[in-house]
Amino acid sequence: MLFSDRIRTFILFFCVPALFAVTYGLHQWFEYRIDNQRTQTQALENQRIVNHFEADSRRLLLLAQLYATNVDDAQRQPLWQVPLVQRDVQVFHLQDNTLTPLGSDGPIDASLQQAILKLHSLGQYGFGASLLNQLPLAIGYQRLDDGHYIVVVRQLSALYFNSLRQGELTDSIALEAANSAQLLGSAEQQISHVAVTSVSGFPLMLAIQHQPDRYAAMAWHNTAMVLGLCIGGLLILWLGYLWLRRYLLAPFASLMQQIQTIDPTSAQMTSLHVGPQELHALSDSINSLLTGFSHHRARARITLAAIAxxxxxxxxxxxxxxxxxxxxxxxxxxxxxxxxxxxxxxxxxxxxxxxxxxxxxxxxxxxxxxxxxxxxxxxxxxxxxxxxxxxxxxxxxxxxxxxxxxxxxxxKLKLELRRRANNDATTGLLNRHAFESQLPSYINHARSIAVCYLDLEQFKLINDNCGHVAGDRMLALVAKAMTSVIGKHGLLARLGGDEFGLVLRDFSAVAVARLLKKVSQQVAMQAVHHEGVHYRVGVSIGVAFYHGHQPETHELLKDADIACIAAKRKGSNKIHFYDQHDQQLSYERNAPKWAHRITQAIETRELMLYFQPIRSLNGVSKRQRLEILLRIKGEQGRVLPPAQFIAAAERFKLMPDVDKEVIRKAFEWLSQHREVIGTISLSINLSANSLGADGMMEYIADQQLMFDVPSSCICFEITETSAIQNRQKAMQMLDQLRKLGFSLALDDFGSGFASYGYLRELPVDYVKIDGCFVRQIATNARDFAIVKSIHDVCCTMGVETVAEFVESSEIIDRLNEIGINYAQGYAIGRPKPLEQYQHGLRVVGAQVSQLHGQAVNE
The missing domain is CATH 3.30.450.20 (PAS domain)
Incomplete structure (x- = not known):
């Protein structure tokens, strides 16, 4: 519905009915007010007439009372001169139903006499109206002492009733009986019946008829006025509608037409224009919205056009x-x-x-x-x-x-990155990450699994001599050769450097060995030419074969890697199958676990120090020499020999930390047992990794200063192999230890590639002859000669000798025959915890004395 139609509907269905309702209400209100005014006026007029009528009747009583006083006729005669008496008033003396007029000798009207004689209930006095044969009368009476009555009667003529009217409100007044008055009142709507005092024995009323002309005229004027108000209201509504249509509806319709002509898709937005001031705010708001919409659409268009x-x-x-x-x-x-x-x-x-x-x-x-x-x-x-x-x-x-x-x-880039993430750029094979990711699904539900670890030999020579470009060419050739043999029968990957991984499933052990043999042959045939030289490589292969049982994925390559280490020890181009019963391989396999355990033991200071006595055979030494040995607790608290964890510590470069902890604990023990400092010498081993290690020399000096341990009771042992491999660093460190006053010993002499030239250069105080020459010295002349030659050279150089692995009295006798200075082995004393040193020394001394006595007797 249009706005103008809504206004018309509002005027027609709301304002006009409201106007008629108000007009009708005013009309009813005026009618009510007129009726109320008429009723009140009539009631007041009726009350005035009745009061006047009653007052006139009371005057008749007063007149009767006046006549009833004891005065003679001569005194009453002047009363007749009163104007009241002269106006239709008659006075009678009533005695025994005999009525005698007073003040006049005229005859008594029969009807009047009959009315007086019919007065009922005459009391002491009274007054009121009486109606006899339609003759209205007003009567007042007074009783005398002798039982006679004075009766004053007045005939109520039309003239009297006219005298009761005032103004134009009352038309006529009449005295009527009550029943007749009711009947007349029901017929005449303008007649009021008012009761008056009656002495007739039945009730009487005044019938007062009012003039209706004035009230009818007021009602007609009321209707005309209401009609005029209604017509005037309609005219005002019409004028108001015309004004609204001109100054509101027409401008609003124009505004709506302008709004309807707006095209939201148009590039140009038109502004709205309206005449009346009242619509300016609306048009301004709409124009602002249109402007904002236009700007927003422009920004949206520019934004959508600008994004990629x-x-x-x-x-x-x-x-x-x-x-x-x-x-x-x-x-x-x-x-x-x-x-x-x-x-x-x-x-x-x-x-x-x-x-x-x-x-x-x-x-x-x-x-x-x-x-x-x-x-x-x-x-x-x-x-x-x-x-x-x-x-x-x-x-x-x-x-x-x-x-x-x-x-x-x-x-495309993701595919390339995924290919690069999963494939080795040099060989095109899977890399280690992709290999380990695909391995679980590849071996799923396999009856047998062969995990192979392939390590190229002599590859470092190509990188060093020919450069990494030639090395990459060799890796590509090797990968191609392996792929040509394996085909799609296995999962092949480059694990890193010159190491490859291969997994074969559902192959027998024999078939795996044959296939790997072909791989080894093909790899050996590959050659890289550089500056006229042909370079070739070999391959060592370790195999972990599983039938039925499948260990954890991360354990597969570990077993194969350990087997590959064993294959390298066997020689070039060898294949080795992992055997879980091989103790050496078991040590290699458990090396990471032991490396973790060693690190934990160092942090919590749980490393255990043992000692093994070193016996002076010539009795020259005044100090008891002890070699400090290292132990660690394994599972269930079992103390393990060093063979199970020293190799792991060396493999994972933990030996410098281990040596530092041994030095600290040994120095600490000496500081706690200062009573033995002058009679004891502790031999502490330094590993090859500790020789020349950064901070090692400073650590030894700090620990000596902290625990206040004299240098004379400490001897550091270095192995022959470590001294030769780290010759320059070893020489520097040994010189520094010499300057601090520590003794030095060369351990395991003769088992490596040592020469007497190196021995001449090393500033050692003791040479410990390796046990491989000492074990058979009592029965093997060559071992005896070797030990004797080493001792002779050391004596010439001023170096004392120590024989290791002395396990019998016969060996002790042969060492005494040579002149060896010290002996160490189970025949001298077994390793014991360092905390038991005092008790263990007495036991060792008794055993050595007993063995030495037996040797002398023999």
Missing amino acids: EAVIVTDRQSVVTYMNPQAEKLLQIVLSPERKTTIGNLLNIDNSLDAELQQFMASASQSIEHRKMRLQLKHTCVLDRALTNLRDPQGNVIGSVMVLRDITAEE
Whole structure:
């Protein structure tokens, strides 16, 4: 409904009925007021007439009382001169139903006499009206002492009743009996019946008839006035409507026409213009909204045109309504307003896209749906499709917005990165990460598994001599050769450097050995030519074979790696199968666990120090020499020999930390047993990794200063092999230890590649002859000669000798025969905890004395 129609409806159905209702209410109010005024006026007039009538009747009583006083006739005669008596008033003396007039001798009217004689209930005195044969009378009487009555009678003529009227309100007055008055009152609406005092024995009333002309005229004037008000109100409403139509409806209609002519899709927004001042605020607000909408649309158009993604907007039926320039460029389509097409037809895709879009809009999803889609244009494009619902202000879905982003280059890059992440760039094989990731699924449900660890030999020579480019060529040749033999029968990967991994499933051990033999042969045939030299490599292969039982994935390569280490020890181009019963391999396998346990023991200071006595055979030494040995607790508190954890510590470069902890604990023990400092010498081993290690020399000096331990009771032992491998660092450190006053010993002499030339250069005080020459010295002349030659050279150089692995008295006798200075072994004393030194020394001394006595007796 239009605004003007609403105003007309308001005037017609609200204002006009309201006007009539108010007019009718005023009319009823005026009628009520007129009736009320008439009733009040009539009541007042009636009361005045009755009061006047009663007053006149009371005067008759007063006159009767006056006549009843004891005066003679001569005295009453002047009373007749009173004007009241002269006006239709008669005085009678009533005695025994005899009526005698007083003051006149005229005859008594028979009707009057009959009326007087019929007075009822004569009391002492009284007054009132009487009606006899339609003759109205007013009577007053007084009783005399002798029982006679004085009766005053007045005939009520029409003239008297006219005298009771005042103004124009009363038309006529009459005295009537009560029953007759009721009947008349029911017929005459303008007659009022008012009771008066009666002496007739029945009630009497005054019938007062009012004149209705004045009230009728007032009612007619009331109706005319109300009608005039109604007509005037209608005229005012009509004038108000004309004013509203001219100054409100017409401008508002013009404003609505201007609003209807606004085109939201137009590039130029027109402003609204209205005449009345009252609509300026509305038009200004609408103009502001239009301006804001225009700016917002311009910003949206610029934004959509500026972003790199293609934006497509559809309506509820999947019909495309907008495409930004990037979408037109991507799809090579220019969308015209006349062209109505669905997005499926626009992208040359079957109706599944339209159905999918309809389903998404039907779901009213609040989230953004991302999917990848392929689109065939000049070339196949991979697009990232972001789909979201378009909603109106009420939240209803009115369309959708699809954002397309060309991710073809990104997908190619991801594929390349994935290939690079999973494949080795040099060989094209799987890398370690991809190999370990695919391994669980590859060996799933396999009956047997062979995990192989292949390590190239002499590869470092190619890198050092020919450069890494030649090394990469060799790796590529080796990978190609392995692939040619293995084919698709296994999972092959480059694990890093010159190491490869191979997994074969459902092969027998014999078939695995044959296949690996072919791999080894093919690898050996590969050659890299550099500056006229042919370089070749070999391969050591370790195999962990499992049949039925499958260990954890991370344990597979560990066993194969340990087997490969064993294969390297066997020689070049060897294949070794892992055997869990091989103790040496078991040590290698448990090395990481022991390395962790050693680190934990160092942190918690749980390393245990043992000692083994070193006996002076010639009795020259005044100090008891003890070699400090290291032990550690394994599972269930069992003390383990060093063979199980020293190799792990050396493999994982933990020996400097271990040596520092041994030095600290040994110095601490000496500081706590200062009573033995002058009679004891502790031999502490320094590993090859500790020789020349950064901070080691400073640590020894700090510990000596902290615990205040004299240098004379400490001897550091270094192995022959470590001294030769780290000759320069060893020489520097040994010189520094010499300057601090520590003794030095060369351990395991003769078991390596030592020469007397090195011995001449090393500043050692003791040479410990390796036990491999001492064990058979009592029965083997060659070992005896070797030990004797070492002792002779050491004596010439001023170095004392110590024989290791002394396990019998016969060996002691042969050592005494040579002149060896010290002996160490089970025949001298077994290793014991350092805390038991005092008790253990007495036991050792008794055993040595007993053995020495037996040797002398023999």
